[in-house]
Amino acid sequence: MLTAGPLDADLATFCESGLSIVVACSGQDGWPMVGLALACAADVAAQRLRLVMSRDANQALLAAAARSGAIAATFSQPGSHRSIQFKGGLACAEVAQPEDIRRAAEQTDAFCRILVRAGYSETLASAYCAHDPAGLAVLSFSPRDAFLQTPGPGAGGALPR
Amino acid sequence: MSQLNIDAIRDCLEGFVPAKIATCDADGVPNVSILSQVHYVDSGHVALSYQFFNKTRRNVLATRRASVLVIDPVTMAQYRLRLAYLGTQTEGPLFEIMKARLAGIATYDGMEGVFRLLGSDLYRVLSIERVPGPTLPPPPRRSLLAATRRCCARISACTELAELFDATLAELRSLFGIEHAMVLMADTAASRLYTVASQGYAASGIGSEVAFGEGVIGVCAREGVPIRITHATSEYGYGRAIADSARRSGMSWASMTEIPFPGLQQPHSQLALPILGDNRVAGVLFVESTQAMSFWYDDEDALAVIASHLGMMMRAMPHEEAGAPTAAVAAAAPEPARSLVVRHYQADDSIFLDHDYLIKGVAGAIFWKLVREHSQQGRTEFSNRELRLDPEIRLPEHAENLEARLVLLQRRLAERAGCIRIEKCGRGRFRLDVSMRLVLEDVAPAGEPADRGAVQQAARPREGRPMQ
The missing domain is CATH 2.30.110.10 (Electron Transport, Fmn-binding Protein; Chain A)
Known part of the structure; x- marks a missing residue:
């Protein structure tokens, strides 16, 4: 019997809104690895997340995630501090498609505006979001669980499906 | 690695x-x-x-x-x-x-x-x-090392404690652009610090106190390490700490003997550095700013070196000892028409001039000795040595810090009135200049008779009598 995944329309909208996206996996030597993603595409029907990230900055992470299949990704909104962590498997490293490149541009623009509202200078916010469109890669995975990570009471609790 | x-x-x-x-x-x-x-x-x-x-x-x-x-x-x-x-x-x-x-x-x-x-x-x-990834070019950096070197060289030339404190603050402003700063000395026995020099505030706050463990300065003193805050936080605000302290100790007396702390109302960056001496915290060098992120790790390192050098200079500064106790007597002068009531509360050695609070603690005890001997014996000159040896002043044995307390007293008097002043008059000697007739009142703790000099037992007598 199929079980519904944690990804619903509300979470999908949140994940695609232009956020801080942090990714982790386990390396071949057992050490954790951390990296940043620039954008996300959430497919509720397929229960699949596509994380768009800089290829050069995350080469080892892309390889390790594809090898182990296990991945964790946290989506955070500066200002509101709303944070959601997804954990899942079936991770796959892919070539970025034109749609991924377009999403990266849109979502980093949105995130840049959030950073400025949060107190960053325009120069710093732009530098934080800067990326080479020709140097992007995708890490896709199937989320199994979602957790609330907003600081405060309830942080770490699993989100109801 | x-x-x-x-x-x-x-x-x-x-x-x-x-x-x-x-x-x-x-x-x-x-x-x-x-x-x-x-x-x-x-x-x-x-x-x-x-x-x-x-x-x-x-x-x-x-x-x-x-x-x-x-x-x-x-x-x-x-x-x-x-x-x-x-x-x-x-x-x-x-x-x-x-x-x-x-x-x-x-x-x-x-x-x-x-x-x-x-x-x-x-x-x-x-x-x-x-x-790998795009970055911004790093901006040119000012040389903190060069500024630190010049600051240390400048304060090394100081020969007196008051000059040392003032020079340190002046160099922090000229070499580091730090507008708001102060030096506090530790009274280890009382677990408190008292301000001896400040710069960049509407009121100097000389004599204001901070308890060990209170705010950035108090935690720095208690732990003996630099404490740095890069954004405003009410948790380490002195307004609240001082208000709490006043509440604990009883509002009326605390507020009467409290000198307002001179710190910024809304600091966004603060850095407190321990001034070490003989394996203990002798004081704290404190800087603050209205801007967030004003003091970084490198600033902390630079100012830690300066605080350390300040401590070394304080230790190297010889105790100013005059050869023999002096007993200069004021030349007979016409009795001044105006009088000033000097009231001493034995409970904490607090001193009031008329109804205005001056100082308390060891500095208060020193002042009471000076004005008593001036009134009783006509003395005007005193030596550091006799103060150090006087059991009534109760200087802590291992951390007496007499010179710092004299700096404190001298500055409080200079700010307060002008009718009583302390001036150096030679190595290890100073003169008490009094231009009004002093009326001394010694107030014992409730229920106890005063044991020094003439006594007015009322808590706040309206009229005193001259001690002759």
């Missing part, structure tokens, strides 16, 4: 851009979260703030491994740190340093009251990887 050293990327640890931490559980399932604070310990170690017993915490305790991403707040360059967990400290200097900084970070992040430090997790830095 990689070629990159944590010293080279300390700016990343200022807390401006939150760090990210990845861990795995024993089965290799990853977890990732935002990290409030990565603190520089030394060139091989960092400490991470432990605030919640969450999945990250459980993973660290299980595997002792973490990967942390930090970002330079100036260039936006990213670095991955591979860290090995060593242990957790829940008290002591490292904990207090991180607790203070976390309070500032919490305010900046809008998380005041949510972030609370449970422990400082100490890690060995195994490797640092520069993450």
